[in-house]
Amino acid sequence: MLLFLVALHTHIGRDVRRLAPGLVTSHGAVLWRERTLLSISVWRDLDSVYGIGSAQRHTFATRLPIRLGVATSSGVFSFTGDSRRVLFGSPVPPRSPLSPLKRNGK
Numbered sequence: 001m002l003l004f005l006v007a008l009h010t011h012i013g014r015d016v017r018r019l020a021p022g023l024v025t026s027h028g029a030v031l032w033r034e035r036t037l038l039s040i041s042v043w044r045d046l047d048s049v050y051g052i053g054s055a056q057r058h059t060f061a062t063r064l065p066i067r068l069g070v071a072t073s074s075g076v077f078s079f080t081g082d083s084r085r086v087l088f089g090s091p092v093p094p095r096s097p098l099s100p101l102k103r104n105g106k
Helices: 002-019 046-054 056-067 083-088
Strands: 023-031 036-043
Touching (some): 002 046, 023 046, 046 056
Antiparallel strands (some): 023 036
């Protein structure tokens, strides 16, 4: 069942990338011992997450696991800040890593 869901995730991901312009990247990570598929996606901003509804196959696929007796869970995690600021309290201004870097003071 896990192999089937991994293949489905890969297939559906193509549609989402094509139809949801706010998607930056996505990746599926499989924890084989736990029999768990983690779907991790990065979106340009919070509003762009709703673009996932443009992919009808994704909408269909979200209803499939319960029919197959598979438990699912999901969550949305927001950008907290530059890792130097969060981990070490550095006075680095909060800038999303999706924003272009300024070089040489430009």
